[in-house]
Amino acid sequence: MAIVKWKNKNLYDPWAELTNLQSEINELFNYDRLPSTTGLFERSVTPAINFVEKENEYTVTCELPGLEEKDIDVSIASSVLTIKGNKKGSSEEKKGKYYKREIWSGGFQRTLSLPHMVDSEKISADLKDGMLTVSLPKKEEMKPKQISVKVK
Amino acid sequence: MEKRREIENTRTSFPACTDIYLGEESVVLTMEMPGVSKENLNIRVEKDLLIIDGKRDFGEIEGNYRIREIRPGDFHQEYTIDDTIDRNKIEASINGGLAILTLGLKESIKPRKISVKVQ
Numbered sequence A: 001m002a003i004v005k006w007k008n009k010n011l012y013d014p015w016a017e018l019t020n021l022q023s024e025i026n027e028l029f030n031y032d033r034l035p036s037t038t039g040l041f042e043r044s045v046t047p048a049i050n051f052v053e054k055e056n057e058y059t060v061t062c063e064l065p066g067l068e069e070k071d072i073d074v075s076i077a078s079s080v081l082t083i084k085g086n087k088k089g090s091s092e093e094k095k096g097k098y099y100k101r102e103i104w105s106g107g108f109q110r111t112l113s114l115p116h117m118v119d120s121e122k123i124s125a126d127l128k129d130g131m132l133t134v135s136l137p138k139k140e141e142m143k144p145k146q147i148s149v150k151v152k
Numbered sequence B: 001m002e003k004r005r006e007i008e009n010t011r012t013s014f015p016a017c018t019d020i021y022l023g024e025e026s027v028v029l030t031m032e033m034p035g036v037s038k039e040n041l042n043i044r045v046e047k048d049l050l051i052i053d054g055k056r057d058f059g060e061i062e063g064n065y066r067i068r069e070i071r072p073g074d075f076h077q078e079y080t081i082d083d084t085i086d087r088n089k090i091e092a093s094i095n096g097g098l099a100i101l102t103l104g105l106k107e108s109i110k111p112r113k114i115s116v117k118v119q
Helices: A016-027 B002-009
Strands: A049-053 A057-063 A072-077 A080-087 A097-101 A106-113 A124-128 A131-137 B017-022 B026-032 B041-046 B049-054 B064-068 B074-080 B085-095 B098-105
Touching: A049 A106, A057 A080, A072 A131, A080 A131, B026 B074, B041 B085, B049 B098
Parallel strands: none
Antiparallel strands: A049 A057, A049 B064, A057 A131, A072 A080, A080 A106, A097 B017, A124 A131, B017 B026, B026 B098, B041 B049, B049 B074, B085 B098
């Protein structure tokens, strides 16, 4: 966790106006029609993920519609999780005409550094209805332990 | 005010990423609906309106969210279809979160070749 400087909102910040302008421009094309990962200026073609920390494990959920098992490669090295894959598009030349193309295709890679060591033996990943769920159980020694206090 | 509260109470829905392709025989809609199973995809035609509903049933995972990019909610979109589409030739399939809708064009719309006979 990075340490962020605390800002006193009561003080006049000459940069605030500029920051507001920047965020407004960034939000300009992020209207509700499209998911935020396909904004005009955001050319990051990576599938959206959720990363949830639970008591005993981490769960990574990833949106991968239209992908098959063989297209996805999930690997872990020490505490870095990598989800790689190739999203095939309708690349073949067709006679017709496209009226709308919102679906992106191509290769993608997503790397996540995990906050704690995970038990790499027990990692499981499954794909259902275009959602990839990776369960990463925490190592035994990383789990919070309840220490009972004995009163003598 | 009452109306506003009503809107807030309903689950959010948004349109899925879609490719619309017009071929010779049909209009093909490809929609990305991750998390939608076959049972939860509901497509209906009401007069000139094609309504596509995709319910996502992956439950909210309890825990501490470190990254949250997946938009919670369901997919919903509506398209107006005109008379060129044959209402009886609408087919849909979903496989791995990718829904493909084929809207057949009416016979009268398809390009026809008229052979000229020389007598």
